[in-house]
Amino acid sequence: MRRRLPARLAVAVALAAAVLLAGCGDRAADGTAGGRGRYLGVGTFSVGPLWAQMAVSDPPKDPAAATIADDEHVIVVVDSRTGEVRQCGDHSGYCVRFDPWQARGAPVAPVRLSKHAADLATETTGPTK
Numbered sequence: 001m002r003r004r005l006p007a008r009l010a011v012a013v014a015l016a017a018a019v020l021l022a023g024c025g026d027r028a029a030d031g032t033a034g035g036r037g038r039y040l041g042v043g044t045f046s047v048g049p050l051w052a053q054m055a056v057s058d059p060p061k062d063p064a065a066a067t068i069a070d071d072e073h074v075i076v077v078v079d080s081r082t083g084e085v086r087q088c089g090d091h092s093g094y095c096v097r098f099d100p101w102q103a104r105g106a107p108v109a110p111v112r113l114s115k116h117a118a119d120l121a122t123e124t125t126g127p128t129k
Helices: 007-024 117-125
Strands: 039-046 073-079 085-089 095-098
Touching: none
Parallel strands: none
Antiparallel strands: 039 073, 073 085, 085 095
16 A cells, blocks of 8 residues: 655655755846846955965056055856856956966966965064974
8 A cells, every 4th residue: 555645744845846946947048047147256255365476467557556465355256157267356356267268368277476375474484494
């Protein structure tokens, strides 16, 4: 004899399936995910000491313009159409992309640094013996 699921359990399973499948909707005609726009926020993070040590390919000419040394946060976004991930300084607007399969656009990680973490540590604490 076959046992039937209790009505409440059947409703709970159906609701869980509906919630899980809700994210499987079609993309909009312009390639954006669910009409939220092309660029989706990943997060905002405090800059570390190495952010200001990046070798910027085209530094601003205006002396009043913010530079990467002025950035307090890095904003990370993903392009929903291409999958490219960018991290950009909040004041300078300087971006680094994680998209090694393309050769154009913003600098590709790994970025060039004028100093490395070990160099900064040595400056702070002195050489270790």
